[in-house]
Amino acid sequence: MSLSSEQKQSIELALRQRRAEVLAELRTETHADDGTMRLPTHRGEADDDVTSAADAVEMAQTLRDASELERIDAALARLPSAQFGVCVDCSDDIGLQRLRAEPTAVRCTACQIRYEKSHAPA
Numbered sequence: 570m571s572l573s574s575e576q577k578q579s580i581e582l583a584l585r586q587r588r589a590e591v592l593a594e595l596r597t598e599t600h601a602d603d604g605t606m607r608l609p610t611h612r613g614e615a616d617d618d619v620t621s622a623a624d625a626v627e628m629a630q631t632l633r634d635a636s637e638l639e640r641i642d643a644a645l646a647r648l649p650s651a652q653f654g655v656c657v658d659c660s661d662d663i664g665l666q667r668l669r670a671e672p673t674a675v676r677c678t679a680c681q682i683r684y685e686k687s688h689a690p691a
């Protein structure tokens with residue numbers, strides 16, 4: 570099964586919407602108004618101990634958003650190809666239902682569970 574162009578269009582729309590949201594979040598978090606990304610770093614400042622906890626939280630959130638942005642861009646790049654919607658591990662169809670819920674998915678549910686188990690932190 571391959572996705573119809575209508576199905577791909579609706580997935581592309583979802584990806585672009587999510588991309589805009591993530592970009593807006595990143596812009597708020599990094600306080601960058603010129604579109605470039607600035608990770609919060611306060612190393613070397615006198616109040617390092619006071620700000621480091623908040624910075625760590627902010628940094629973690631920023632990194633999460635940045636990696637989601639990468640996955641979204643990768644999905645958008647993959648979308649026109651025949652590889653989109655095909656599991657990278659077993660070459661089976663990921664399934665429209667899963668793609669609608671998670672358009673950046675590169676694995677079918679079974680392979681994703683296996684992947685997460687094998688890559689889980691010890």
Ligand SMILES: [Zn+2]
Pocket residue numbers: 656657658659660661676677678679680681
């Ligand atoms: Zn699979």
